[in-house]
Amino acid sequence: xxxxxxxxxxxxxxxxREWLAANVPAAPxxxxxxAEGFEQHRAWEAKLNSGxxxxxxxxxxxxxxxxxxxxxxxxxxxxxxxxxxxxxxxxGIFLLGPTLMEYGTAEQKKRFLPKMATGEEVWCQGWSExxxxxxxxxxxxxxxxxxxxxxxxxxxxWSTRAVWADWCFGMFRTDPASERHHGLTFILVPLxxxxxxxxxxxxxxxxxxxxEIFFDNVKVxxxxxxxxxxxxxxxxxxxxxxxxxxxxxSPARFQQTAARLVQLYKANxxxxxxxxxxxxxxxxxxxxxxxxxxxxxQTASRLNAGGRIGEESSTNKIFWSELDQRMHETxxxxxxxxxxxxxxxxxxxxxxxxxxGFLFAQSGSIYAGxxxxxxxxxxQRMLGMPRA
Amino acid sequence: xDFRFSDDQKLFQQTVREFLVAEVTPERIRAxxxxxxxxxxxxxxxxxxxGLTGITVPEAHGGLGMNELDxxxxxxxxxxVALPEPLIDTVLVGVPCLRDCGNEQLAAEWLPxxxxxxxxxxxxLDCNPLVADAHVAGLLLLAHGDELHAVPRADVALTANExxxxxxxxxxxxWTPSAATRLAGGAAGRALLDAALNxxxxxxxxxCLGLAQRMIEISVAYTRDRQQFGxxxxxxxxVQHLMANVAVKLEYARAPVHxxxxxxxxxxxxxxxxxxxxxxxASEAALLGARNxxxxxxxxxxxxxxxxxxxxxxxxxxxxxxxxxxxxxxxVADFVLADNAAIGAGATF
Numbered sequence: 170x171x172x173x174x175x176x177x178x179x180x181x182x183x184x185x186r187e188w189l190a191a192n193v194p195a196a197p198x199x200x201x202x203x204a205e206g207f208e209q210h211r212a213w214e215a216k217l218n219s220g221x222x223x224x225x226x227x228x229x230x231x232x233x234x235x236x237x238x239x240x241x242x243x244x245x246x247x248x249x250x251x252x253x254x255x256x257x258x259x260x261g262i263f264l265l266g267p268t269l270m271e272y273g274t275a276e277q278k279k280r281f282l283p284k285m286a287t288g289e290e291v292w293c294q295g296w297s298e299x300x301x302x303x304x305x306x307x308x309x310x311x312x313x314x315x316x317x318x319x320x321x322x323x324x325x326x327w328s329t330r331a332v333w334a335d336w337c338f339g340m341f342r343t344d345p346a347s348e349r350h351h352g353l354t355f356i357l358v359p360l361x362x363x364x365x366x367x368x369x370x371x372x373x374x375x376x377x378x379x380x381e382i383f384f385d386n387v388k389v390x391x392x393x394x395x396x397x398x399x400x401x402x403x404x405x406x407x408x409x410x411x412x413x414x415x416x417x418x419s420p421a422r423f424q425q426t427a428a429r430l431v432q433l434y435k436a437n438x439x440x441x442x443x444x445x446x447x448x449x450x451x452x453x454x455x456x457x458x459x460x461x462x463x464x465x466x467q468t469a470s471r472l473n474a475g476g477r478i479g480e481e482s483s484t485n486k487i488f489w490s491e492l493d494q495r496m497h498e499t500x501x502x503x504x505x506x507x508x509x510x511x512x513x514x515x516x517x518x519x520x521x522x523x524x525x526g527f528l529f530a531q532s533g534s535i536y537a538g539x540x541x542x543x544x545x546x547x548x549q550r551m552l553g554m555p556r557a
Numbered sequence: 558x559d560f561r562f563s564d565d566q567k568l569f570q571q572t573v574r575e576f577l578v579a580e581v582t583p584e585r586i587r588a589x590x591x592x593x594x595x596x597x598x599x600x601x602x603x604x605x606x607x608g609l610t611g612i613t614v615p616e617a618h619g620g621l622g623m624n625e626l627d628x629x630x631x632x633x634x635x636x637x638v639a640l641p642e643p644l645i646d647t648v649l650v651g652v653p654c655l656r657d658c659g660n661e662q663l664a665a666e667w668l669p670x671x672x673x674x675x676x677x678x679x680x681x682l683d684c685n686p687l688v689a690d691a692h693v694a695g696l697l698l699l700a701h702g703d704e705l706h707a708v709p710r711a712d713v714a715l716t717a718n719e720x721x722x723x724x725x726x727x728x729x730x731x732w733t734p735s736a737a738t739r740l741a742g743g744a745a746g747r748a749l750l751d752a753a754l755n756x757x758x759x760x761x762x763x764x765c766l767g768l769a770q771r772m773i774e775i776s777v778a779y780t781r782d783r784q785q786f787g788x789x790x791x792x793x794x795x796v797q798h799l800m801a802n803v804a805v806k807l808e809y810a811r812a813p814v815h816x817x818x819x820x821x822x823x824x825x826x827x828x829x830x831x832x833x834x835x836x837x838x839a840s841e842a843a844l845l846g847a848r849n850x851x852x853x854x855x856x857x858x859x860x861x862x863x864x865x866x867x868x869x870x871x872x873x874x875x876x877x878x879x880x881x882x883x884x885x886x887x888x889v890a891d892f893v894l895a896d897n898a899a900i901g902a903g904a905t906f
Contacts, residue, residue, distance in 0.1 A: 170560060170561060170563070170626060170815075170819055171558065171559050172819050173906070174906065175558065178558060182903070243903075245902070246902040246903035247903060249902045250901065250902045250903050421902035424900070424901055424902045424904075425902050427900070428900045428901035431893055431894065434894075435894060449886070452889050452890055452893055455889070455893045456813075456837065456838065456889060460809040460810070460812065460813050460834075462905045463560075463815075463816050464808065466558070466560045466812070466906075467560040467561070467812045467815070469560075470560040470561045473559075474559075484805045484809070487805050541794075541798070543801075544794075544797065544798045544801035544802070545794065545797060547801040547804050547805070548791075548797030548798065548804075549797070552773060552800055552801070553777060553781075554781070554792075555781055555791045555792045556792060557788070557792040557793075
């Protein structure tokens, strides 16, 4: 065990730090759940990629830097430390990207990954359906093979950023006689095809952050299939592993929230300490964010040495999502009666963007598989408890 | 940066686990409750034979010369079986005091005996009102203000105090500090005492990981066997989630404990904060393990007959030993709330 950074790792941190200092926009971008903000964020992705920082873990020939997971964590730490823009293409770069590396053909990798890295093609997910949420194996959207095409019919929902995204990846039932997780196929679908209708769904903050996608005889070329026909469940589980596991939410994000919470507490200590539980909640936020970081470094060390991510990715998702909720609840309780004010309200004072984070944190225990489903997975697959 | 234990460290852990699971069974622990000392010379001799009593003793004194990081996985295994013997107090907490105190004569007298399994140490720090296993220790290491004293058992008077855990033997120690017993004082004494407390709290935290793991396993096995409504109770989501919650707590307590062991072994400035974080996190995992394990056992969990309480009681007693929660939270607070605290992304290592 050696918990010191190597010279190479320190040099990478310095390089990231310098590049970000020179390039991160001085003023925050508009929300990427608005048309204007979406394009600002897309432009930022292009900028990032111009510095070869779009996806540092990817191989160099695909526009990455061939970084290992520890180096990725270092990049993330620097990125969050300076409050750089949220990654508008996170479904692509963090979820589909690693899945493509594992299951994509050489041609698919060449076709999709570079444009993903530049933000030229922004991706959304097409997994949930009205009748298939937690029970993803209940997927009904059909993809019927006709020659060198699939013809897709059905409906997907809760597709984050589908309103402005260019492509969608998802699972469709290719074998009409199949049941549950058999007979599903993982397909990549351009959203500009004839027969596709995207209907925005306003989120808690009123912005169209997610959407329904309707497919009406949509013709998709067979080479947009990822993995074998009928084997989509296996491919999707790899994506889900990345999502719940390492890639979606690096610890740096929560460590920054915890540090901001500490600052908020210190700045409002006299009023905050009127509730003696607040101090404990603040200390706990730091400890838990620290624990998430330490555990992630331990996992990254194991994966760097050839290990594989396992069922522990389900504990991961529970841990960060519930931590995020607790931290934002604590922040609102420190802000007190002003906490309800939007940042631009005339009398908001220094209320900051905690409310935004609080609302977003409400979704953390739902997306990427509800925490109840994660607990089922932990109980059954990690602990070996019996299935009903 | 490589946050993994070495193959040697993992192999040693595996060897020790196999030995402890075979030898330190719940039956043997229950039998020890019936004896006067509650301790077994035969078992201690076996531990010495495995090299466990000499792990931290320098090679010059007949030990293996290893450090806290080498020991932490073994401390988890000690927790996993709830070993009653004072191995952690002797080897993890006491031996480094003798090694580092600068009294070569005392070190030369006691360390070879400890490595050979012929002597044990007991530790009395201000945070604990009583001293565990003083009755079987050859030498007691006792705090007196900022001073550390080494006192032979023959020179102290012991009064037994019964407690919750029948495996735990606690004593009030009446003794008189003297120039002859004084090992160190002032800043040097305080440093030795602080380091001893960090090692002791680390040992407690590591045990808590093993305890939580054991209680999960006992409970999962029970929920597979126990039938209600015509099926194993482990199929019920409400029961599954009780155990999943323990697994989550445990998963995020491990790395803090391992990090604390690393910081202690390498004498890092922030070792105290790392230890306190580890102690709080691991203790909470073990406490939730005890609570939810009793719950899934139903009324059986409230009996003397089921072995679960052997582990639950160890978890409950460790929670406030070697620094209670207020102490450890204050150390975290002093670090986190300080001006220019090193917190936030990129500040962990």
